[in-house]
Amino acid sequence: MQDYPAPLAALVDELRRLPGIGQKTAQRLAFHLMKAPEAEVQRLAQALSGFRAALRLCTVCNAVAEGELCACCTDPGRSDRTLCVVEEPLNLVVVERTRDFKGRYHVLHGALSPLSGIGPDELRIDGLLERVRAGGVEEVILATSPTVEGEATAVYLARLLKPLGPKVTRIAMGLPVGSDLDWADEVTLAKALEGRREY
Amino acid sequence: MWIERLLVRDLRNIAEAECALGPGLNVFHGANAQGKTSLLEAAGLVARARSFRTDDLKTVVRRGQPSLRAQATAVEGSRRSELEVELGGGRRALRVEGRPVTATDYHGRLEVAVYATDRLRVIRGSMRDRRQFLDRSAGALWPAYRRLLAENERVAAQRGAALERRSGDRFAWDERLLEHGTALRVRRATYARRLHEALQDEYRPGGETYALRLSHPEEDPAAAHEQLQREIETERAAEQASGRMRVGPQRDRVVLEIAGADAVEASSGQVRSLLLGLTLAVLALHRQETGHAAVALLDDLDSELDEERASLLCERVCAHGQALVTTAHPGWARRVARDGRLFAVEQGRVLAA
Numbered sequence: 001m002q003d004y005p006a007p008l009a010a011l012v013d014e015l016r017r018l019p020g021i022g023q024k025t026a027q028r029l030a031f032h033l034m035k036a037p038e039a040e041v042q043r044l045a046q047a048l049s050g051f052r053a054a055l056r057l058c059t060v061c062n063a064v065a066e067g068e069l070c071a072c073c074t075d076p077g078r079s080d081r082t083l084c085v086v087e088e089p090l091n092l093v094v095v096e097r098t099r100d101f102k103g104r105y106h107v108l109h110g111a112l113s114p115l116s117g118i119g120p121d122e123l124r125i126d127g128l129l130e131r132v133r134a135g136g137v138e139e140v141i142l143a144t145s146p147t148v149e150g151e152a153t154a155v156y157l158a159r160l161l162k163p164l165g166p167k168v169t170r171i172a173m174g175l176p177v178g179s180d181l182d183w184a185d186e187v188t189l190a191k192a193l194e195g196r197r198e199y
Numbered sequence: 200m201w202i203e204r205l206l207v208r209d210l211r212n213i214a215e216a217e218c219a220l221g222p223g224l225n226v227f228h229g230a231n232a233q234g235k236t237s238l239l240e241a242a243g244l245v246a247r248a249r250s251f252r253t254d255d256l257k258t259v260v261r262r263g264q265p266s267l268r269a270q271a272t273a274v275e276g277s278r279r280s281e282l283e284v285e286l287g288g289g290r291r292a293l294r295v296e297g298r299p300v301t302a303t304d305y306h307g308r309l310e311v312a313v314y315a316t317d318r319l320r321v322i323r324g325s326m327r328d329r330r331q332f333l334d335r336s337a338g339a340l341w342p343a344y345r346r347l348l349a350e351n352e353r354v355a356a357q358r359g360a361a362l363e364r365r366s367g368d369r370f371a372w373d374e375r376l377l378e379h380g381t382a383l384r385v386r387r388a389t390y391a392r393r394l395h396e397a398l399q400d401e402y403r404p405g406g407e408t409y410a411l412r413l414s415h416p417e418e419d420p421a422a423a424h425e426q427l428q429r430e431i432e433t434e435r436a437a438e439q440a441s442g443r444m445r446v447g448p449q450r451d452r453v454v455l456e457i458a459g460a461d462a463v464e465a466s467s468g469q470v471r472s473l474l475l476g477l478t479l480a481v482l483a484l485h486r487q488e489t490g491h492a493a494v495a496l497l498d499d500l501d502s503e504l505d506e507e508r509a510s511l512l513c514e515r516v517c518a519h520g521q522a523l524v525t526t527a528h529p530g531w532a533r534r535v536a537r538d539g540r541l542f543a544v545e546q547g548r549v550l551a552a
Contacts, residue, residue, distance in 0.1 A: 112368050114360035120368050148353040148375065156371035190343055
């Protein structure tokens, strides 16, 4: 069997390390790049080498930022009274897409998972507590994922935050809007029933 | 619900076999070690994507072959679906109508209840075997139970790790255990009670009394919650000191009794009868809950019962739905299969007799 030339094999190896990419996809991407115009490959290479240096974590909320503070933290149109806590920077982007939330964020960079060695000290919790202690925060929305780990993280944070004064809420879980009830799985439906509200 | 066609490739000693089954009784006969039980195992594999004989799936693939395939056409009313399980090289592929699906999507399309001597561990084996039998039977009936079970396993593993690390987030894992553990215990208790009730109406040779008891039979969520909370508090210091979990539904006891005594101590004959009674109770509960019959897989039935009783039992099971039965006795097979279909199994090949 003929092996790939070393530079191509190295590229396939690196691509394979990325989440969601297996051997075959890595090979396809590598061969695509080999045939692509030089300018296109150069643009990708520059984007890859430049983006890490250009980005940092916001010193207030830990979101991805270009400077010391992220766009949300510097936006004067946002309210300081509500804080939305998410696990990852990507979750913040998803909430932002709704264009409905006009408060501030706090990114934990993970969820509690003792199995993976992630305890409270590994998450960015101290900064959150400091922000609440500084005053002005009336509600903290815990928007961690509805997984076992996300729920435990929410429980943990709720216990620490409540004595500090703000209202602590958890995002609702249930049926996707616009979908037919017939297609809902039993567990999601059970959660939705549990979280029903009165009209 | 029944299996119209069963196709097996590279499973144990079966290179390839295909059978067109009937909606009632289907009898497979042949000498020992010819592949009769493997056909039942294939039907079980298509239904539950796991073998009822072993958890080590490597041993199920025919020697020298990379993978096995078990395929079935499942019929429910006027609806037919093609189900397929492929196993090999540490991978499991599940397909419906030829399309790959997730385990969550796959489960619940075909249900079976199994009587086979490989399953005697349910009665004689460890507490874990009995809990697993109960949880898997309940999970086959209620999809939410499967999710609850998976979440509980995850919570138990995380809480165990938190205790071992003596991590500061222990209270959050206690709370998770309390919520998930209570929900599982309540559901498990309901299933166990109903199975116990069904056990009273099903097969009981000589009128022996059978019972299924749980260490935590509480079905009221508030009471179950309070009980688990008490247990967590009682064990707090001991768990802290040892760094190990001492409470939770993953440790609860499931006891089977024959005439008031623990069935672990019962004779081989009694244990087989109880297993048969349990299988029939699972079938009855499935019918009550879903309104349709699961497929009965009854291995070597006439080694447990005399011919007349075995025939009566087949008649009773088939009055509700489909049964796949194996026997080493061709005479009985021919007599009992008068109203059904008969297959001869020889060296891994299946011949319609």
